[in-house]
Every structure is written in structure tokens, then in C-alpha cells.
Amino acid sequence: xxxxxxxxxxxxxxxxxVGPVDAGPVIGKLDLPKEVPMREASATKGFLDRVENxxxxxxxxxxxxxxxxxxxxxxGAQKGTAPGQVVWELVGESFARPVVIAPIGxxxxxxxxxxxxxxxxxxxxxxxxxxxxxxxxGPKSFRIAEAKVYTIADKDAAHLRGTIVGVTSPYVxxxxxxxxxxxxxxxxxxxxxxxxxxxxxxxxxxxxAVSGKGKxxxxxxxxxxxxxxxx
Amino acid sequence: xxxxKIWFFLIALAATVALTIALVMPRPAERAHVENExxxxxxxxxxxxxxxxxxxxxxxxxxxxxxxxVEIVSALEAASGVASIDEARMKSVRAVGESVMxxxxxxxxxxxxxxxxKRGRVVARVALDQNDFxxxxxxxxxxxxALAGYLRDDLWSHNGTLYLVTAAPVVKRExxxxxxxxxxxxxxxxxLAQRLVKSLDVDVGFxxxxxxxxGSKTLAVEASPLVDAVKGIAGADLxxxxxxxxxxxxxxxxxxxxxxxxxxxxxxxxxxxxxTVFIKRPAALGFAGTLKVVNQSDLAPGSFPWILVGxxxxxxxxxxxxxxxxxxxxxLRRLTAxxxxxxxxxxxxxxxxxxxxxxxxxxxxxxxxIDKLGRExxxxxxxxxxLLGPSPEGSLGTIDLLATxxxxxxxGGSGPVSxxxxxxxxxxxxxxxxxxxxxxxxxxxxxxxxxPPPTTPAARAPTPPPIRVGTxxxxxxxxxxxxxxxxxxxxxxxxxxxxxxxxxxxxxDILGAAPEATPAPGEQGAGTDYFEQVFDQFVTMKxxxxxxTTGLTLAKFSEKLVKNREDLMSKTGCKDVKFxxxxxxxxAALKATPVKED
Numbered sequence: 001x002x003x004x005x006x007x008x009x010x011x012x013x014x015x016x017x018v019g020p021v022d023a024g025p026v027i028g029k030l031d032l033p034k035e036v037p038m039r040e041a042s043a044t045k046g047f048l049d050r051v052e053n054x055x056x057x058x059x060x061x062x063x064x065x066x067x068x069x070x071x072x073x074x075x076g077a078q079k080g081t082a083p084g085q086v087v088w089e090l091v092g093e094s095f096a097r098p099v100v101i102a103p104i105g106x107x108x109x110x111x112x113x114x115x116x117x118x119x120x121x122x123x124x125x126x127x128x129x130x131x132x133x134x135x136x137x138g139p140k141s142f143r144i145a146e147a148k149v150y151t152i153a154d155k156d157a158a159h160l161r162g163t164i165v166g167v168t169s170p171y172v173x174x175x176x177x178x179x180x181x182x183x184x185x186x187x188x189x190x191x192x193x194x195x196x197x198x199x200x201x202x203x204x205x206x207x208x209a210v211s212g213k214g215k216x217x218x219x220x221x222x223x224x225x226x227x228x229x230x231x
Numbered sequence: 232x233x234x235x236k237i238w239f240f241l242i243a244l245a246a247t248v249a250l251t252i253a254l255v256m257p258r259p260a261e262r263a264h265v266e267n268e269x270x271x272x273x274x275x276x277x278x279x280x281x282x283x284x285x286x287x288x289x290x291x292x293x294x295x296x297x298x299x300x301v302e303i304v305s306a307l308e309a310a311s312g313v314a315s316i317d318e319a320r321m322k323s324v325r326a327v328g329e330s331v332m333x334x335x336x337x338x339x340x341x342x343x344x345x346x347x348x349k350r351g352r353v354v355a356r357v358a359l360d361q362n363d364f365x366x367x368x369x370x371x372x373x374x375x376x377a378l379a380g381y382l383r384d385d386l387w388s389h390n391g392t393l394y395l396v397t398a399a400p401v402v403k404r405e406x407x408x409x410x411x412x413x414x415x416x417x418x419x420x421x422x423l424a425q426r427l428v429k430s431l432d433v434d435v436g437f438x439x440x441x442x443x444x445x446g447s448k449t450l451a452v453e454a455s456p457l458v459d460a461v462k463g464i465a466g467a468d469l470x471x472x473x474x475x476x477x478x479x480x481x482x483x484x485x486x487x488x489x490x491x492x493x494x495x496x497x498x499x500x501x502x503x504x505x506x507t508v509f510i511k512r513p514a515a516l517g518f519a520g521t522l523k524v525v526n527q528s529d530l531a532p533g534s535f536p537w538i539l540v541g542x543x544x545x546x547x548x549x550x551x552x553x554x555x556x557x558x559x560x561x562x563l564r565r566l567t568a569x570x571x572x573x574x575x576x577x578x579x580x581x582x583x584x585x586x587x588x589x590x591x592x593x594x595x596x597x598x599x600x601i602d603k604l605g606r607e608x609x610x611x612x613x614x615x616x617x618l619l620g621p622s623p624e625g626s627l628g629t630i631d632l633l634a635t636x637x638x639x640x641x642x643g644g645s646g647p648v649s650x651x652x653x654x655x656x657x658x659x660x661x662x663x664x665x666x667x668x669x670x671x672x673x674x675x676x677x678x679x680x681x682x683p684p685p686t687t688p689a690a691r692a693p694t695p696p697p698i699r700v701g702t703x704x705x706x707x708x709x710x711x712x713x714x715x716x717x718x719x720x721x722x723x724x725x726x727x728x729x730x731x732x733x734x735x736x737x738x739x740d741i742l743g744a745a746p747e748a749t750p751a752p753g754e755q756g757a758g759t760d761y762f763e764q765v766f767d768q769f770v771t772m773k774x775x776x777x778x779x780t781t782g783l784t785l786a787k788f789s790e791k792l793v794k795n796r797e798d799l800m801s802k803t804g805c806k807d808v809k810f811x812x813x814x815x816x817x818x819a820a821l822k823a824t825p826v827k828e829d
Contacts, residue, residue, distance in 0.1 A: 039379060042372040046384030046397075046497045047280075047287035050376050053295070053400050056407040058380035092353075094370025114366045158501045159371050 022188035022212030026071060026171070030179035030195065031221040036060045043159060063225055064175045066198040068101035071171035071183055071208060074190040085141075088162065089113050090120075090134065095152075095162040099198065101172040102144045102164055109141040110134060110152075118160065123151040149199070165196050179222075188212025193220050232588055235554040242547060257521045268510065269478045272491040275433040276473035276508045280493065282427050283395075287384040290397040290417060293339060295382055298399035298413045302327045303346065307401050307411035311348035321364040325355035328413075332357060341415035342394070348411040351378055359389070359416065368414075371498070373398045377412035386497030386504065393419040393437055393444040393499060419445045433510050437495070440503045450483040452490075452507075457481065460492045461505045469494045480512065487512040562590045569594075762789040765821070768812040772819035792823075799825050 039061050042050060052058055085107045089096035092114040102108055112118060112134040120140070122128035128150060134140045144150075144166040154160040171191070173181040193206040206220035297303065306324045310316060328344050335341070343359030351369025355361070368374045373385040377398035384397045394416040401411045417423075419437050424447040428435045436446035441454040460479050464472060472493035481490045490509035494500055528534060566586050572578045580601060581594035766788045770780050796808040805825030813820055 042376055042383070044372045044385060044496070044498050044500065046373075046386060046395075047284040048291065048384050050381035050383035051291075053380050053382055053402060055299075055402040055404055056380055056400075056409065059378070059409060061379075092351075092367030092370065093374070094351075094367060115363060116366070158498065 023185045024188075024210060024212060024215055026183040026186045026191075026208060026210060026216045026218060028069070028181050028193070028218035028220060030064075030067065030069075030175060030181070031219050032063065032179050033222055033224050035224065037063065037225045062177070063197070064177050064179055065097050066099050067175040067179075067222070068099055068165055068196045069173050069175065069181050069183075069220070070101060070165075070167045070169050070194050070196070071186060071191040071210075072167075072169045072194060072205075073171075074192060085109055087111060088164075090118060092116070093157070093160060095160075097174060098161070099163040099165065099196065100174065101196065102166060103170040103172060104144050104147055104166055104168055106170075107141050107143050108164060109139055111139050112136055118154045119156065120152050120154055122164075123153055124148065125150060163199065186210045186216070193218060195220060195222060197222075197225055232558045235551075235558045238551055238554050242551070254518050257517050260521070261517070264513070268489055268512075269491075272433065272478050272489065272508050272510060273473055275428070275431045275435075275510075276491050276493050278431060279427050279435055279506065279508060280470065280473055287395065287397065289339065290341075290395060290415065291382050291384055291399070293335070293341070294397040294399035294413060294415045297331055297335070297341075297344070297415060298401045300331050303331060303413060304401050304403050304410050307346060307348050307354060307413075308403055308408075310352075310354040311350060311410055316348075316352060316354055316365050318364070321355045325357055325361060328355055328357040339417065342418045343416040345414040345416075346411065347374060347378070347414065349378065349409050351375075354411070373414065373498075374412060377414070378409065380409065384497075386495055386499040387416065388439055388499045388502055388504065391439065391442065391444070393439060393495075393504065395419060396497075421445050421447065421449075428508075433508050436507045436509070438503075438505055438507065439499065450486075450488075452481055452483045452488070452509075457490065457492050457505070457507055458503065460490075461494060461503055464492070464494060469496050469500070481509065558588075562587055566590045566593060570597075573597075759789065762792050765792065765810045765812065769819055769821055772812045772814065776814060776817055776819050778818055795823055799823055803827075 086102040090112040117133045117135045119133045150164040152162045171183045173183045175181045191208040195202045306327045344357040346355045380400045387394045396416045398414045428447045434448045437444045478489045488509040490507045495504040583594045803825040807826040811822045
């Protein structure tokens with residue numbers, strides 16, 4: 001092969017390997033409300049009501065584990081590909097994250113890293129999670145079929161609950177302790193960012209315009225979290 | 232008897248009322264007993280709830296003390312800083328926990344402890360699953376609350392065992408920073424159950440579904456009714472279970488209990504955890520049950536109105552006896568006395584008006600029967616007179632014959648009911664001895680049944696004592712012969728049992744022919760001596776009456792007697808006939824009397 005031909009092949013190959021050039025990450029940090037929500041009453045109660053310890057004030061409620069975001073494609077935007085897999089760890093008496101988000105068609109892989117076998121079921125769709133226990137260190141996977149909220153629970157442990165938010169968009173992300181999130185490979189286009197907290201979507205959306213070149217940063221404001229309203 | 236009947240009715244009514252009261256009275260008591268039982272269960276259940284709350288408070292204080300130990304704080308603070316917990320760290324922290332638990336001797340030592348770092352990871356377990364570590368305990372409400380800074384209690388179940396658990400946050404005092412949390416667990420045991428009901432006189436059992444976890448008494452209780460009762464409890468406020476629930480009957484073996492269930496709070500509530508307060512059901516009350524439980528003190532004079540009951544009994548008894556005497560005994564005695572007088576002949580009829588009620592009816596009935604017998608006797612006499620001819624005036628004649636069929640009560644007559652005393656027999660015997668003529672015929676010469684009613688004067692005439700054929704004792708001439716009985720046989724048996732049959736008057740036949748009263752020799756056959764005696768008496772009687780005896784011969788006389796005897800025997804069926812010589816209308820007469828007996 002002649003040199004010019006070799007150069008052409010390399011250039012073409014490079015272009016093919018790089019892929020679309022109009023996609024980029026969306027990086028954001030949620031503007032969390034200063035007022036943290038009140039700690040809810042415990043799901044269970046003994047003979048006595050709980051009392052605060054005399055040495056230190058109670059720790060504030062951690063809200064970020066319960067927050068997930070999604071970029072929903074506006075009209076004319078390009079479609080992306082679905083994320084292949086969402087890994088959700090069962091760490092003992094709880095999931096590593098109480099709320100996860102997954103596009104329709106994504107595989108949810110539950111990994112039991114605890115020492116206790118669990119039998120999980122989706123309360124909204126009994127057939128979503130394959131039947132049978134998830135043994136310690138054993139996985140169990142399933143695919144999200146609908147854009148809806150699924151509550152995964154263990155009937156033998158009322159406190160063990162997790163939420164999977166099924167969405168149509170493949171551009172989803174969880175939020176870290178500080179409220180930051182990152183959605184990779186978002187194609188160029190206009191999007192609306194929505195925030196899910198605990199059990200429902202928060203009111204309002206944030207418009208996000210992805211240029212396709214470089215990263216897109218957003219700072220959506222999170223409304224008060226005490227009383228989330230249904231969409 | 233009217234008042235006696237009324238009294239009997241009143242007594243029966245009172246007895247019925249008393250029985251009704253006796254049967255009904257235990258029911259209100261039983262209801263009250265059930266209500267008291269329920270109240271007792273409710274109180275006991277509430278007290279146990281309170282005691283469990285107090286116990287939880289003590290355990291929370293214990294957990295707080297445990298969590299405040301410096302070595303615990305340091306161990307958990309150090310563990311919270313590492314990315315992963317290794318076995319060496321676990322063992323060091325567990326040793327710390329064990330040493331702290333050892334310090335709790337004398338207090339209520341927990342059965343297990345769990346030490347958790349501030350990330351929610353289990354750093355170490357003491358006394359229970361103590362080789363397990365590193366798993367995340369966060370997520371359980373108790374742990375979450377403790378990690379958030381709260382003290383609280385809960386109830387967990389683990390491997391079929393019920394634990395009272397408490398949690399406390401571990402806080403570093405200097406910085407007021409959270410280092411983790413500790414969990415203490417106390418197993419629900421039989422000892423705990425016994426301690427809870429020590430002063431309540433009830434029993435308690437703790438259950439997980441149908442499984443009994445612990446109890447103050449070892450009982451094989453049928454748990455299905457308890458589970459059903461738990462399922463039937465409405466309302467989320469568990470503290471109201473003791474007040475809102477109703478006691479239910481349960482069985483344990485052959486024993487019956489009344490139980491009250493109350494849900495246990497905490498995580499175990501999702502597993503149908505509850506406790507049951509129960510007491511043994513007393514034997515069924517009711518009348519029999521009440522009687523069974525009556526003891527001696529209930530019947531003591533101080534607690535039972537013996538005087539009132541005894542007095543009432545005596546009053547009722549006295550009234551009853553008085554009414555019986557007044558309405559029954561005395562009238563009966565009067566009737567009896569009058570009946571005796573009637574039997575003795577002191578009276579001819581019973582006094583109907585002197586006897587009240589039924590006794591008067593008896594008297595009337597007797598009188599009616601007396602009258603009936605009198606009429607029948609009179610009629611019978613007529614018939615016999617038609618058959619045999621009129622009986623002699625003043626003699627019993629045919630009446631004596633009829634008397635054999637008459638009842639003991641002499642109808643209308645004055646004869647005695649009972650047999651005459653021996654003296655009368657003697658008299659009768661004497662009077663009937665041949666040759667002895669009684670001055671007057673005795674009123675009741677034979678002691679046989681009486682004569683017909685008083686309406687028949689002739690019937691009241693005494694019957695001459697008979698002379699039996701076969702003792703042909705020649706009769707002596709009577710001094711004042713009213714009549715001379717001639718017996719066909721020997722010694723007179725005084726109270727001669729019923730010489731029965733009607734008399735046959737042969738006066739006309741015998742006198743009509745009036746042959747010379749000379750017996751023809753050789754004409755005497757069988758009984759010729761007797762006929763001769765009768766003939767002699769008859770001739771003597773005729774002479775004494777200044778009657779002619781011309782043409783009266785023994786042969787003719789005997790022939791007549793034989794003929795008449797045969798006629799009479801054929802008509803009456805008697806075995807023999809006796810002939811009696813007597814005076815009729817100033818003339819000698821002869822009466823034939825059938826003899827039925829030997």
C-alpha cells in the first residue's frame with residue numbers, strides 16, 4: 001500500500017474510532033436548599049419514643065443519596081444509546097444507595113455484598129425481579145421495562161427498601177454527597193433536567209443546552225424537599 | 232280443703248320463684264365475674280405494658296452509659312476512619328465491648344452488643360454472631376436513629392428469639408462528633424416474663440406468630456385464636472391494645488383460659504409479635520357451680536340468716552299443718568267417729584250437714600246407699616213373703632234369711648255393725664237353749680248383719696235364735712212364749728251363723744187340716760223325732776193359746792212338714808229346713824226356715 005493510501009486509511013480509521021464529535025458530558029451541582037428536611041418519624045418504634053442524645057445535636061438528614069437526575073431530550077434532539085448496566089449493591093440492611101435511576105431497557109444488576117440472603121420483589125411489578133433469594137455475594141439482574149418508579153423490598157425485612165426510577169432517557173446520573181453529578185456522552189441538543197427525590201419527581205425542570213463541544217455545566221436549583229409533589 | 236289448696240299453691244309458687252331465683256341469680260354474678268376478669272386482664276395487660284416501658288427506659292440508660300465509655304468512643308472513631316474493617320480491628324473492638332459488658336455485672340447485663348461505626352458498618356459483635364463484621368447495619372430504623380443521634384429502643388427477632396434492643400449514638404465529647412452507635416440486646420426469657428407478672432396473679436406469654444418465645448408458665452396454648460385476635464386488632468396505636476381488645480377464651484391442654492392479646496411494637500410487629508396475658512378460667516358458675524364453691528363460712532350464722540330461714544320454714548309448716556287439721560284431719564275424724572257410731576247403731580244415718588265439703592259428700596253417698604239397701608231389703612222381704620208367706624210379727628223371719636246377703640251396715644236397722652261381744656253370744660245361747668224362752672227377743676241376738684231400713688218395722692224385730700236340727704233336745708214349754716225356735720240339731724251355737732233362708736209359714740196348711748194331734752206310730756221316718764218334737768211344741772203352743780188340737784195328728788203333721796220341707800228345699804236349694812213354733816195373732820203358728828249350712 002502506498003503512503004498516501006496508508007494515510008487516508010489511518011485518517012478514516014481515526015475518524016471512525018473517535019465517533020460522533022457532537023457529544024459531551026453534562027456536569028452539574030445541585031443547588032440544595034439550605035433548609036434540610038425534618039427527619040421523618042422512624043418506620044418502627046419501640047416502647048419509647050426516640051430521644052436526642054445530650055452530647056450532640058442530631059445529625060442532619062442526608063438528602064443526596066435520595067436524589068437522581070435525568071436529562072430528557074427535547075424535540076429535535078438526537079437519541080443516544082442506553083446505558084448498558086446499572087449496578088446496585090445490597091450492603092447489609094440497606095442498599096448502597098436508596099434510590100437509583102435506569103433507562104428503559106437497561107439491565108439492573110443487584111449485587112448482594114452482605115452476609116444475608118434476601119428475597120427481593122418489586123412492589124409495583126411482581127415479575128420485575130426474578131424470583132428466588134439473592135444469596136450473599138450473589139447477583140440478580142433484570143431489565144427495566146417501563147418508565148415508572150419501582151420499589152424493591154424484602155418482605156422479611158420491612159426496613160429494607162430501595163427505589164429504581166425507570167426513565168425513557170438514557171442520560172441519567174446519581175448525585176454525590178455534595179450534590180454533584182455528571183452525565184457522560186450527552187449528544188448536542190436541548191434538554192430538560194429533572195430531579196427525583198426519594199419517592200417522586202420534584203417540581204420544575206432545568207433547561208440544558210448541550211453544544212456538543214466540551215462539557216456542559218449546570219446548577220439546577222432544588223426546591224424545598226420537605227414535601228415533594230407529584231408531577 | 233280450699234285453704235289447704237291455696238296454701239299448697241302458694242308454697243309451690245314460692246318454691247318455683249325460689250328455684251327460678253336460684254337458677255337465675257348466678258348469671259348476673261357470672262357476668263360480673265367475667266367483667267371483673269376482663270378488667271383484671273386489662274389492668275394486668277396495661278401494667279405489663281408499663282413495666283415493659285420502664286424496662287425499655289432502663290435499657291436505654293444502660294445503652295447510653297455503654298456508648299459513653301471512652302474506650303468505645305475511641306475504638307469506633309478509629310474504625311470510622313478506615314476504608315475497610317479487618318479482622319484484627321474487629322477483634323480489638325470486640326475485646327473493648329466485652330470488657331465494657333463485664334463492667335455491667337450487677338446491672339441488667341445485655342445478651343449481646345453490636346458496635347457500629349459512623350458509616351453504619353458493623354465493627355464488632357459481642358456475644359452473638361461475634362465473628363461476623365463489616366456488614367452494613369444502617370438501614371434498620373433503630374440503627375439509623377442511633378447514627379443520627381437518637382436514643383431509642385426496639386424489638387428484634389433473631390433466629391426465633393425475641394430481643395429487646397436499645398441503641399445509643401457514640402459521641403466524642405470533646406468535639407461533639409459522632410463516632411458511631413452501639414446496640415444492646417436483651418433476650419425475652421421466661422425469667423423476664425415471670426418478673427413482669429410477679430405481683431399481678433396472671434400469666435404472660437410472648438409470641439412470634441404461633442410460636443411461643445417465652446412465658447411465665449409453660450403451657451401448650453392453642454395459638455391460633457391468639458393469632459386471629461391479633462389479626463383482628465384495628466388501629467395503629469399499639470398502646471391502646473390492652474384497652475381496646477376483648478378477652479378471648481383459649482385452651483391449653485385440658486385447662487381453659489381467658490386471654491387478652493396486645494401487639495408488641497418495633498420491627499417484630501411485622502412478624503406478628505405479641506404478648507398475651509391470660510388467667511385460668513374458673514369453673515363454670517351457674518347454679519351447680521355456685522353450689523360447688525359454697526364453703527363453710529358462707530353458711531355460718533353470721534353470714535347466713537338461719538333465723539329468718541328457719542322461722543319462715545316453721546311458719547309455713549305451722550300454717551300448712553293448721554290448714555290440714557282444720558280442713559282435713561278434724562272433719563275426717565268427725566266423719567270417722569260418726570261412722571263408728573253408725574256401725575254401733577247409735578245412729579241410723581250419717582249427718583250430712585255436719586261434715587264440710589267432700590266429707591259431706593261421703594256422708595251423703597253412704598246415706599244414699601243405706602237408703603238403697605233399705606229399699607232393696609224391703610223389696611226382698613216382700614218377695615220372700617210372697618214365697619214363704621208372711622213372717623211372724625215381731626220376728627226377724629225372712630229378714631234373717633236375707634240378712635245373710637246384706638252388708639255389714641245394717642240398712643236402716645239398729646243392729647250392730649260389728650260382731651256382738653261374747654256376752655251376747657252367751658245370752659243368745661242361753662236364750663236359744665231349748666226350754667229357755669227369752670222374756671223378750673234381744674235386739675241383736677246373733678250379731679249378724681243388720682236388718683233392713685227403719686221403714687220396715689217388722690225387719691227390726693229380733694231374730695229368734697235357731698235350734699239346729701240334729702240335736703233334738705225336747706223343748707221346754709215357754710212361760711211367755713213369743714215363739715219357740717226349734718233347732719234341727721244339737722247344741723245351739725249361739726251366734727249362729729246365718730240361718731238363712733226365709734221362713735215358711737205353715738199355719739194354714741197345718742191348721743187347716745187340723746187333725747188330731749196324735750202322732751201315728753210308725754210314721755216317723757228320717758227326722759221323725761224332730762217332727763215329733765216340733766209337733767209336741769206346736770200342740771203345747773196351741774193348748775197354751777187355748778186352741779183345739781182335735782184332729783192334729785203327728786202323722787199328718789209330719790207329712791205336712793216333710794212336704795213343706797221338700798218344697799222349700801227344692802225352691803231355695805237349702806240343705807235342711809228348721810221349723811219354729813211361735814204365736815201369731817194369739818194363735819200357735821209354725822214357721823219354716825231353710826238351713827243352708829250344715
